[in-house]
Amino acid sequence: MAIDSLGAARAYMNTAKAIADQGNSSMPDVGEAGFGKLLTQAVDTTSQAGQTVETAMVQAATGRADLVDVVTAVAAAEATLETVVSVRDSVISAYQEILRMPI
Numbered sequence: 001m002a003i004d005s006l007g008a009a010r011a012y013m014n015t016a017k018a019i020a021d022q023g024n025s026s027m028p029d030v031g032e033a034g035f036g037k038l039l040t041q042a043v044d045t046t047s048q049a050g051q052t053v054e055t056a057m058v059q060a061a062t063g064r065a066d067l068v069d070v071v072t073a074v075a076a077a078e079a080t081l082e083t084v085v086s087v088r089d090s091v092i093s094a095y096q097e098i099l100r101m102p103i
Contacts, residue, residue: 049080053070
């Protein structure tokens with residue numbers, strides 16, 4: 001299944017809005033954010049997901065959290081990372097296609 005850059009960007013925006021709806025992040029509208037700000041927020045969201053996983057794992061190791069909480073945090077972090085990687089791959093593909101355009 002081929003993913004174009006627009007589809008990947010839409011998938012990222014849907015994921016980011018779902019996270020914002022949960023109250024974990026404040027994602028501005030697409031019209032308010034530039035591309036650089038969007039990338040910065042993607043990196044921040046991925047970093048926060050990783051920190052959440054680390055916290056859940058430490059709490060589970062010390063007996064203060066359920067294994068279900070750890071698995072849920074890992075799954076959320078994995079989905080976030082896969083989305084960011086997909087967007088990155090699409091951006092690289094679009095850049096390479098621009099380079100192949102005749103002048």
